[in-house]
Each structure stands twice: as structure tokens, then as C-alpha cells.
Amino acid sequence: MLPFALLCCLIFALENLPIALSIVGAMTVHELGHIIAIHMCGGRVSGVLSSSVGANLICSLDRHSLRRDVLIFISGPCAGAVAGMAGYFCGLYEFAWISMYLTVLNLLPAVPFDGGCILKTVLPCGSAEKILTVSSIITGLVLCIVGLYFIAGGYNFTVFASGIGVFLSMAGKSSLQ
Numbered sequence: 001m002l003p004f005a006l007l008c009c010l011i012f013a014l015e016n017l018p019i020a021l022s023i024v025g026a027m028t029v030h031e032l033g034h035i036i037a038i039h040m041c042g043g044r045v046s047g048v049l050s051s052s053v054g055a056n057l058i059c060s061l062d063r064h065s066l067r068r069d070v071l072i073f074i075s076g077p078c079a080g081a082v083a084g085m086a087g088y089f090c091g092l093y094e095f096a097w098i099s100m101y102l103t104v105l106n107l108l109p110a111v112p113f114d115g116g117c118i119l120k121t122v123l124p125c126g127s128a129e130k131i132l133t134v135s136s137i138i139t140g141l142v143l144c145i146v147g148l149y150f151i152a153g154g155y156n157f158t159v160f161a162s163g164i165g166v167f168l169s170m171a172g173k174s175s176l177q
Contacts, residue, residue, distance in 0.1 A: 022095040026080060026102050031055060033079025037072045066121060073117045077103045110139035110166045140166035 034057055035045055043061035061068070084099030107115040111132050119135065120128050143163030 019094050019098070022092070022098045025095055026083065026099040029083040029099065030076040030080045030102055030106065031057065033075040033077075034072060036079075037075035041068045041072060069121045070118055073114045073121065077106045077114055080106070105162055108139050110136040112166065136166055
């Protein structure tokens, strides 16, 4: 979630450094969850690609399997959820809420998120692209609508920005290839 998160960090850093650090910490824990799972599955990470809503790890595995791929995709949100709960119990409330927000966001069935990658992995090859396109468009619209509601209520713009990020990812279609 590199470009999106860096933008949020810049905005929040101007107002609140602990929130900016919480965003970076939550992102780091999320990506470390993926990295640990990749290594546990016998792979290695060779790089990171940046997208409109996040980061994609470039990794190499001997062979792909449904179980292994789902484990790798779900490991980031799981790490974020555990870190969020731990942060809450340790009194790091901003970190906890940001971690849980990123966890829920990453489980949505949209192409750039882990939930979309899991869906792509388990769907039959012929229907995956159409289903993911529709699912991502609906997810993006819902995020934009909920985000506009939050903005009107005086909250920050991150949900709306997430919806825009989904649409930018869909426009590039880089995640579907």
C-alpha cells in the first residue's frame, strides 16, 4: 500500500506524527506477514512493485498450489489483525485501529487487495477475470460512497481514497494479468 500510505503519512505527519508512524508500522507488519509465509513455503522475495493502493511482492516459488497461494495471500491480513489486537491491548489505539482498517480493506474482493487475489486464485480460470472486474467495480463504488459519507461527517478521506485506488488499479488492469 505504498503510494496510498505515503500520501496518508504525509498528510497525517503534518497534523499527527503518531498516526503517520502507525500507518507505516501497520503496513510493515502486513507485508512482513506475506514475507514470512513466502519463506515458510520455500520461496524468496526478490522485489516490491508499487501500485495505486499498495505494494505487490515479487517472489519466486518452486511450484504453485492453491493451498500455498491462499496461505501467502491471507498471511498479511492475519498478521495485521494480530498486530491490531496486540496494539489495542498494549494501549496503542491508533495503531490498532489502523491495522484493523488495513486488514479489513485488504480482505475486500477487489483485484489489488489480498481478498481479490484469493478470489482470483480459487476461481476457475475462464471466469476469474469477469468476476473480479465486476467485484472490483462494486467494491470501488462502495468504498467511494462510504468515503464520501465519512468526508461529509468530518472524518478523513482514506476510505474514499481507497475506492479511487481500486478504480485506478482497474483502469490499469495490471493486477489481472
